[in-house]
Amino acid sequence: xxxxxxxPGSVEAEVREIGRRARAxxxxxxxxxxxxxxxxxxxxxxxxxxxxxxxxxxNRRDMEAAGELSAPMRDRLLLDEKRVRGMADGVAIVADLPxxxxxVTARWTRPNGLVIERVRVPLGVIGxxxxxxxxxxxxxxxxxxxxxxxxxxxxxxxxFHSSAAILASFRRGLAAAGLPEDAAQSIPxxxxxxxxxxxxxxxxxxxxxxxxxxxxxxxxxxxxxxxxLKHLDGNCHVYVHAAADLATARAVVMNxxxxxxSVCGAAESLLCDRAVAETHLKPILADLIxxxxxxxxxxxxxxxxxxxxxxxxxxxTTEYLDAILAVRVVDGLEQAIDHVNRLGSHHTDSxxxxxxxxxxxxxxxxxxxxxxxxxxxxxxxxxxxxxxxxIGISTGKLHxxxxxxxxxxxxxxxxxxxxxxxxx
Amino acid sequence: xxxxxxxPGSVEAEVREIGRRARAxxxxxxxxxxxxxxxxxxxxxxxxxxxxxxxxxxNRRDMEAAGELSAPMRDRLLLDEKRVRGMADGVAIVADLPxxxxxVTARWTRPNGLVIERVRVPLGVIGxxxxxxxxxxxxxxxxxxxxxxxxxxxxxxxxFHSSAAILASFRRGLAAAGLPEDAAQSIPxxxxxxxxxxxxxxxxxxxxxxxxxxxxxxxxxxxxxxxxLKHLDGNCHVYVHAAADLATARAVVMNxxxxxxSVCGAAESLLCDRAVAETHLKPILADLIxxxxxxxxxxxxxxxxxxxxxxxxxxxTTEYLDAILAVRVVDGLEQAIDHVNRLGSHHTDSxxxxxxxxxxxxxxxxxxxxxxxxxxxxxxxxxxxxxxxxIGISTGKLHxxxxxxxxxxxxxxxxxxxxxxxxx
Numbered sequence: 001x002x003x004x005x006x007x008p009g010s011v012e013a014e015v016r017e018i019g020r021r022a023r024a025x026x027x028x029x030x031x032x033x034x035x036x037x038x039x040x041x042x043x044x045x046x047x048x049x050x051x052x053x054x055x056x057x058x059n060r061r062d063m064e065a066a067g068e069l070s071a072p073m074r075d076r077l078l079l080d081e082k083r084v085r086g087m088a089d090g091v092a093i094v095a096d097l098p099x100x101x102x103x104v105t106a107r108w109t110r111p112n113g114l115v116i117e118r119v120r121v122p123l124g125v126i127g128x129x130x131x132x133x134x135x136x137x138x139x140x141x142x143x144x145x146x147x148x149x150x151x152x153x154x155x156x157x158x159x160f161h162s163s164a165a166i167l168a169s170f171r172r173g174l175a176a177a178g179l180p181e182d183a184a185q186s187i188p189x190x191x192x193x194x195x196x197x198x199x200x201x202x203x204x205x206x207x208x209x210x211x212x213x214x215x216x217x218x219x220x221x222x223x224x225x226x227x228x229l230k231h232l233d234g235n236c237h238v239y240v241h242a243a244a245d246l247a248t249a250r251a252v253v254m255n256x257x258x259x260x261x262s263v264c265g266a267a268e269s270l271l272c273d274r275a276v277a278e279t280h281l282k283p284i285l286a287d288l289i290x291x292x293x294x295x296x297x298x299x300x301x302x303x304x305x306x307x308x309x310x311x312x313x314x315x316x317t318t319e320y321l322d323a324i325l326a327v328r329v330v331d332g333l334e335q336a337i338d339h340v341n342r343l344g345s346h347h348t349d350s351x352x353x354x355x356x357x358x359x360x361x362x363x364x365x366x367x368x369x370x371x372x373x374x375x376x377x378x379x380x381x382x383x384x385x386x387x388x389x390x391i392g393i394s395t396g397k398l399h400x401x402x403x404x405x406x407x408x409x410x411x412x413x414x415x416x417x418x419x420x421x422x423x424x
Numbered sequence: 425x426x427x428x429x430x431x432p433g434s435v436e437a438e439v440r441e442i443g444r445r446a447r448a449x450x451x452x453x454x455x456x457x458x459x460x461x462x463x464x465x466x467x468x469x470x471x472x473x474x475x476x477x478x479x480x481x482x483n484r485r486d487m488e489a490a491g492e493l494s495a496p497m498r499d500r501l502l503l504d505e506k507r508v509r510g511m512a513d514g515v516a517i518v519a520d521l522p523x524x525x526x527x528v529t530a531r532w533t534r535p536n537g538l539v540i541e542r543v544r545v546p547l548g549v550i551g552x553x554x555x556x557x558x559x560x561x562x563x564x565x566x567x568x569x570x571x572x573x574x575x576x577x578x579x580x581x582x583x584f585h586s587s588a589a590i591l592a593s594f595r596r597g598l599a600a601a602g603l604p605e606d607a608a609q610s611i612p613x614x615x616x617x618x619x620x621x622x623x624x625x626x627x628x629x630x631x632x633x634x635x636x637x638x639x640x641x642x643x644x645x646x647x648x649x650x651x652x653l654k655h656l657d658g659n660c661h662v663y664v665h666a667a668a669d670l671a672t673a674r675a676v677v678m679n680x681x682x683x684x685x686s687v688c689g690a691a692e693s694l695l696c697d698r699a700v701a702e703t704h705l706k707p708i709l710a711d712l713i714x715x716x717x718x719x720x721x722x723x724x725x726x727x728x729x730x731x732x733x734x735x736x737x738x739x740x741t742t743e744y745l746d747a748i749l750a751v752r753v754v755d756g757l758e759q760a761i762d763h764v765n766r767l768g769s770h771h772t773d774s775x776x777x778x779x780x781x782x783x784x785x786x787x788x789x790x791x792x793x794x795x796x797x798x799x800x801x802x803x804x805x806x807x808x809x810x811x812x813x814x815i816g817i818s819t820g821k822l823h824x825x826x827x828x829x830x831x832x833x834x835x836x837x838x839x840x841x842x843x844x845x846x847x848x
Contacts, residue, residue, distance in 0.1 A: 251844060363839045378846075384847065385838070411821035413795060414794045416795070420669070420798050421798070421803070422679035
């Protein structure tokens with residue numbers, strides 16, 4: 001299809017038709033048995049493995065056109081045998097997850113004898129808008145389908161051929177197992193107007209999940225007429241409290257910052273109580289510098305560690321996704337909580353302390369999706385929570401917060417069992 | 425304040441300032457103890473009782489200006505001693521409800537020893553936009569505060585003075601008990617631009633709850649940049665299946681339609697299997713007509729009951745909120761489910777049958793917030809569900825579906841308890 005030849009009206013009509021087919025597929029999928037969904041996803045994992053050559057060939061076309069992209073972007077785009085196998089394995093793992101649909105999450109009996117059950121049901125149709133990493137195509141579609149939803153995928157134009165090849169293979173698997181192919185569809189045009197059309201398709205899409213950089217997410221939030229499960233930046237903090245154990249603090253700060261610097265759960269700011277700046281912060285910073293991390297500190301930090309560069313106001317709100325850490329010495333717990341709530345991004349924050357009361361206060365008062373005590377912020381991950389897989393980490397408070405797994409991609413209904421009750 | 429003298433910019437600035445204060449109040453309220461919230465609401469119930477004279481006097485001013493309103497509108501607007509007392513009692517009931525905040529709704533331990541807890545937390549700031557009934561001011565504010573949220577209220581201009589008097593009294597109670605007054609604020613202008621400004625206040629309002637007619641809700645859904653807990657129309661169905669018990673069917677249909685015709689859970693359509701049209705539908709329709717209900721039927725219904733008027737296509741999708749019922753004879757379960765899903769409003773629908781398998785299929789396949797077996801649709805009510813109070817019935821699938829009580833006005837966070845774990 002030649003995107004340039006399309007008029008805005010025809011893009012809209014095309015997106016609408018995709019939405020209509022997704023709704024029909026979602027209605028069938030909502031009634032599919034757990035076994036049928038498991039078999040469909042297992043079959044999709046198989047076809048992805050079988051189609052490896054075709055997928056890598058399609059990816060080569062994207063890579064050829066991606067000459068002008070940065071090295072990290074090119075790396076995210078690249079598919080090799082290992083990555084395709086990893087993607088197929090991911091789909092197979094989702095296939096074997098427990099089915100959330102049909103789960104009775106509450107049941108009670110009213111004085112009049114009515115038995116009320118709250119039962120998990122699928123959300124319906126989920127629109128996923130993502131950038132560069134083509135494996136999102138299979139990851140996101142499989143999680144949506146596990147929860148009985150249809151997915152409409154809109155990948156970045158740089159991964160156009162890769163995503164199309166992955167989707168074709170995935171759909172072939174679904175169809176082979178008797179699931180509706182249209183449970184996973186993509187928008188088959190690079191026309192940017194298609195994103196706008198998706199974001200206005202209120203009658204056919206129930207929720208939009210954007211995955212990508214700040215620019216993409218800001219555009220989606222601004223334009224969408226459909227509820228958005230948003231994943232904003234992860235400006236995560238580690239706070240070394242006066243009662244922190246030194247060995248724990250050294251190990252956790254190093255892991256939170258340096259294990260992988262590019263993930264949303266990576267620590268971007270470190271706060272340390274003045275009382276333990278000399279004993280704890282000094283060796284922690286020496287460790288980090290030795291590991292190749294740049295330190296941007298406030299005045300007290302720089303006195304303690306002369307190799308630190310000065311931190312500006314901007315540093316306290318920046319998600320570096322790199323080997324850089326903003327460091328501030330604080331008076332104590334109150335100031336640390338205030339700093340995190342005012343300057344953080346309400347994603348994931350950790351306190352390191354042996355003082356249980358201080359930990360409780362931090363966990364209660366820090367207004368973030370994930371708050372940790374004596375553990376690394378890099379545990380902010382659906383897999384680490386035991387969800388098997390996640391479609392992202394929600395920083396919003398509506399519907400889902402924190403890792404969004406299959407259960408978070410469901411709604412519920414009330415089933416009320418009576419024996420002829422009428423209301424007085 | 426003279427609304428006419430305000431420029432659009434000043435309305436926006438005023439709404440923004442209200443939002444800023446609501447956010448500050450919400451931050452304090454999120455940390456308030458269960459006792460403090462209970463005492464604050466109990467005090468507000470007291471001041472409402474003490475200020476009865478002032479509230480009724482304010483209502484008189486609204487009633488005088490409401491000469492041109494219809495009789496039902498005037499009735500909804502009117503406050504007398506009994507209604508003010510009922511409103512205060514409602515606040516006292518909410519005061520004594522269990523506090524949802526802090527409830528640990530799930531707890532599990534990971535293989536690495538991390539203990540993960542999902543803990544209920546408040547949503548933040550809730551914007552409520554409502555029409556005519558001034559008691560919503562106290563009802564909605566008390567439920568929001570119970571769940572630790574601040575409320576920004578925007579009532580209809582016809583209830584301007586009544587709502588202001590109720591709110592002033594309510595705030596006096598909160599303040600007397602040491603809760604932040606700004607946990608309940610209203611937009612103190614009749615300027616319609618204020619609603620638009622509220623709907624764009626994404627940084628200070630977390631969720632919008634519209635309560636009112638279709639026009640209001642449609643405007644809110646169209647204009648809001650903030651997530652909406654929507655309550656669309658209740659086109660509720662009762663389906664008399666071939667295996668329905670006759671006495672149950674007569675009692676439930678009568679109650680579902682005629683107990684109160686103006687509530688969203690009132691039945692608006694009746695479906696009956698052809699197999700029992702003669703035995704069941706005929707006496708049911710005779711009962712209804714005797715009770716003053718107008719019947720609009722399809723051809724088969726009209727053959728059975730000559731007093732029925734012909735139903736048009738529009739009747740199948742209309743929420744009458746009146747003593748009118750659309751009636752159709754169907755082939756059986758499949759056709760009934762298809763009718764409800766295609767023409768209903770996904771609110772509340774009931775099957776009457778002694779056949780357990782048929783009931784299970786209906787409950788599973790009808791895509792509505794509330795599905796009932798052998799019970800009246802008029803049970804669609806937070807009180808009847810045991811929630812103590814509700815802010816509305818959500819027909820959306822995101823975040824909350826069905827009756828929205830205090831628990832549905834919360835979000836959650838994950839509190840993770842470690843002993844120094846780092847991620848491998």
